[in-house]
Amino acid sequence: MTGITRRSFLALAGTAGALSLMGGCAATSTQSARRKVVVVGGGYGGATAAKYLKLFDPGLDVTLIEKRKTYYSGPGSNEVLAGWHELAWLRRSQEGLQKNHGVHLIHGKVTEIDPERRSVELKDGSEIPYDRLVLSPGVDMRFDAIEGYNLKASKRIPHAWRPGKQTLQLHNQIKAMRNGGVVVITAPSGPYRCPPGPYERASLIAHYLKQHKPRSKVIILDDKTQFSKQALFFKGWEELYPGMVEWVSSEKEGKIDHVDVKKLTVATEFNHHSADVLNIIPPQKAGWLARKAELADASGWCPVELHSFESTLIPNIHVIGDSCIATPMPKSAFSANSQAKICAHAIVELFKGNPPGPPSLINHCYSVLAPDYAISITGVYEYSVTERQLVATSSGETPMDADRQKEAEFARSWRENITADTFE
Ligand SMILES: Cc1cc2nc3c(=O)[nH]c(=O)nc-3n(C[C@H](O)[C@H](O)[C@H](O)COP(=O)(O)OP(=O)(O)OC[C@H]3O[C@@H](n4cnc5c(N)ncnc54)[C@H](O)[C@@H]3O)c2cc1C
Incomplete structure (x- = not known):
């Protein structure tokens, strides 16, 4: 070759x-x-x-x-x-x-x-x-993006953003944490895989903590000032996990600056956080x-x-x-x-x-906050000849008063359907 x-x-x-x-x-x-x-x-x-x-x-x-x-x-x-x-x-x-x-x-x-x-x-x-x-x-992780967090550090502080062994490793770290401990998750700025994923993760960790270590909490240090399905997540956290999930915008504390994997600390531009369990989700690339x-x-x-x-x-x-x-x-x-x-x-x-015709694409993303509580967001995308890129021609989120339990059933059924459509 x-x-x-x-x-x-x-x-x-x-x-x-x-x-x-x-x-x-x-x-x-x-x-x-x-x-x-x-x-x-x-x-x-x-x-x-x-x-x-x-x-x-x-x-x-x-x-x-x-x-x-x-x-x-x-x-x-x-x-x-x-x-x-x-x-x-x-x-x-x-x-x-x-x-x-x-x-x-x-x-x-x-x-x-x-x-x-x-x-x-x-x-x-x-x-x-x-x-x-x-x-x-x-995707690959950008291991040069956050000072102190590289491939070697990820063996100890798993990102778990490529599911597998690291998913279990992070679960075991949370399981071993003291009651009253703090789980710190860092969320990257885009584009990255699964934009609502860090917030779903915070919710499901809170679900675990509420049952097993109720004095604990989750802090999300965000490199952004807003995120996907934000108002729906806020409502869900208030209803399901009051006082347990804290979201810190980069508007408040600045960007994530560096990580000390030995001390389990994260420094933002204007503050400093200590964790019992640290989950760094780094920026990504192709x-x-x-x-x-x-x-x-x-x-x-x-x-x-x-x-x-x-x-x-x-x-x-x-x-x-x-x-x-x-x-x-x-x-x-x-x-x-x-x-x-x-x-x-x-x-x-x-x-x-034959030249291929204009594309029309769909995305629909569920986020599960508890076994019987989910929310979702949808987008329909078409090709714009003038803009020479995709544009969202229609979009929507779970209405504030919608039945979250039904959404959780839809989320489970979507997962079965996409598995069959992709792999069978
Ligand atoms: C925590 C989390 C939650 C998520 N939840 C959702 C969700 O609810 N809904 C949703 O729609 N999406 C979700 N996602 C996102 C979703 O997993 C990804 O967007 C999706 O897997 C992308 O598919 P892909 O084919 O681009 O990449 P992948 O699914 O990562 O597949 C890439 C494959 O290429 C293989 N590969 C790479 N390089 C080579 C090579 N050189 N030779 C041979 N093989 C190679 C890899 O081994 C891998 O199997 C979630 C992701 C995470 C991390």
Whole structure:
């Protein structure tokens, strides 16, 4: 595999647009061969894309590559943190996509992408060619963003923002905490994975503390001045956990400045907090592979053409899910699943020589505050030709007087539905 960079590749070929057209010509000349689509990342974005590519065109040769033997779901992971379920409850398998839809499943890490030869290389040295590549590699933490918090520190002070062992580790730390202790959560400024997630986490930790250590409290140190579903969260905390959850805006205390992982302290610009348990949720960026392949811009995220989610930087590579820029859509499993379907449909149309139509996408995010208490937010997004980006054409939140128990039932049912829609 050549170590060609995106810049040298584009210089070689002219422009990304020209290459896309070349891709089309190459495909036409081998019409009888089965088109190959390789999907990297078997989470909510990648698994949905692989499945829907086969549903939209069963004749496609679709390979899904996932580096982890076990994938744990983000949705629901705060409930594991609160001790409601075992970690195994979050396990999702991509095997169903192989059995039910004929997707080839490979467990391995993709280490290189060669856009010129259109192939990916795995850690074991094997190469897999593609006509089109879909990447959904999730997020990486920005370990350079908060002084004192890096990869090594995260082993002791888990962020638990990629569900798995760290989810359990944080649960165990809270379980071992004294009654009367303080759990400090830091919430990053955006864009980051699951905007309401830190506040759902604070709620479910408070739920645990209320039952087991009622003199304790949760403090959220926020790098922002407002957050998703804010008024609904405030109402929920007042009703369910009075005096137990404190939200500290950066307007009041300034930005998060540094962390001392040994002393379990966080310094903001104007104050200082000691914790018994510390949960740092750092700022984030696109997954390593997307950045290594030079698919990310200076923001750390991947710009895409929103009719197809094809990269605007490298042709024939599509980026979906948390890694891509699809503002104002939030980074969520629901968004990743929605984007995957648009992307899969666009790829099938592109193979037929048709330009993909304008996209319409949906996100609906539930936050669970207690077993029988949930709230939600919805957005419908369409492509604006004048703004050349997605715009929210409709949006809404749980009304203040709505039945929270019904919302909790909807949240459970949504989780079952998206699991089936993505992985089965
Ligand atoms: C606490 C928490 C709660 C959440 N709650 C919700 C919720 O209620 N609703 C909701 O919609 N969303 C929720 N989310 C967000 C959701 O989990 C993510 O937005 C979603 O998983 C994004 O999907 P993705 O496909 O982009 O990335 P991921 O699901 O992270 O999948 C990426 C996959 O790519 C694989 N990969 C990466 N690099 C490589 C490589 N080089 N080779 C092979 N494989 C690779 C990874 O192993 C991973 O399996 C929550 C997240 C958290 C942390």
